[in-house]
Amino acid sequence: MSAAAAGSSTGTGALTLSRRPSLRHRLADRGIDRMLILLVPGVAFLVALFVYPFIYGLQLSLTPASGGPLASYQEFFNDPYLRDTIGITMWLALPAALLNVLASVPIAYRMRGRFRGKRTLTTLLVVPITLGTVLTAEGLIKYLDRSGWVNKFLLDFHLINQPLLLVHNYWGVFFSLVITGFPFAFLLVLSYMSGIDPSLEKAASIMGASWLQRFRYIILPLLAPGLAITFCLAFVLAFSVFPSANLVGNPTGDTHVISIAAFHAAFEQFNYSLGSAIAMVMAAVMLGIIVLVLMWRSRLYKGASGGKG
């Protein structure tokens, strides 16, 4: 690699006769040469449109139209309608993310090996992710409706007497989070699970470990770091639920999630300061959960035995 680096710095530096090599050579030895110019457009773009908006939003949230620098945050935390969005969103995102990740584990465990149709199955699972939450929500509205197929099926088989109310409330949003979130979590867990060396399990099996022991003492410890990451991503995805909370939820009531509050403040009331403040609170809550999960993860075994992550 350093040979290629030296090759790209042409001439001048190599001819200097001083004892220390030229600055250009010393930089090239550390990997800094003209090739890094290729990085400039990408980094500049992300700094301008990803990092700077965050700083701008933070600054905006601290400069409300009236009151002290923290007035927007005070407004958010003093108004119960706004403050409760944190709890409402948590109450949706945590169970959905937990269900998605925990249901993925046994299924991925079963499917970790090679089997016929594995690619077809993963392909089918990608479909709901690709279609996205808007389409899922649109489908759920009729599918789970009072006269939809689910209620019709349950009524015809006399499993229920009254049609269940499954849309335009908490459950509609929950189902949409499971339909798009489960495949996402499953595919991640499956790739972590496939990264575990099968010979470890085989060895344990030869030593007489039962199915449960092998899962508990071999698979689970190796999988745990990957599960932590998967949970973080699944949680963050569910916590930022937006379109389905409007479409299959009850956006002014029990699915008044934090992203709706932020959107409403910023682009319907044009209170950019409050909108930015809510977005910052949203980011802070996600960060808090991720830090908690990763702190828990750092206490786990981290070894070189193949559990990727």
Add this chain to the structure above:
Amino acid sequence: MAVATQSAPAPAARARRRWLPSSIGGFAVWVMVGFFFVNLIGVISTVVIDSFGTTWFASWLPDGYTIHWYGDAWADFDLFNVMLVTAQVAFAVVALSILIGVPAAYALARRDFPGKRLVSLLFLLPILIPPITYGIPLATLLYKLQLAGNIQGVILANLVPTVPFVVLVMIPFIEQIDSKIEAAARMCGAGTFTIFVRVLGPLLLPGILAAGILVLVRTVGMFELTFLTSGPGSTTLIVVLYDAVFGAGIRAPQEVDAMAAIYTSSMLVLLVIALRFVNPTQLVTRVAD
């Protein structure tokens, strides 16, 4: 459950048998997966069947079938222009994210420099953080700069997650190319530009194609960022669909479902094309690797 593990047949035989449930545990897993797919198919086919139905209230299937909702939706939602905008946004995002992303991926794959971890983190965060979180400050900024509300704003916002995505997809592709090939080209007198166009370009073409298709699928399906930054005349299909559902009332629900069916089928076509070139898991994220 122990039944599955007692007998350990030869690997080949096991591979052949694996897809059949072999125990209670396996059966339960297949029931869960089956339940998921039954509901998924239910959700999608409700949309498709409704879009072909005349009226459908409390029965299992619509009373009659028609295709006129498609014509109505096409006219009412001005779908020709919507599709045109969607295609323009998608192709602009694909082209720009490849132009910006591939060189950056090349530098990241080939060089080890101080601060590389920081730069890698910068390229990872926009993929990990959900779009609505950074989309609200981003859209606020773009509106302030008067860049939002038109097609440029939509393209700029959509580039934020796709540039890092191209970088992450391309890094492994570039790492597997032997750097001696470039060194040899340089020895023969090729400049950086020539190396890119005549040596690396052809070698990286499969990777660029895969990244481009993945970006295309993600951009057509991207709701949040487009929703936040689009204005009249710059909305993509998914946002028009959302608006039609959320602001419904006047239009027939079948018309909305017809549009949803158009969206679904175009996404599935893209997906089928994409899966010829990439692994399904790549559509989700590259973070797992």
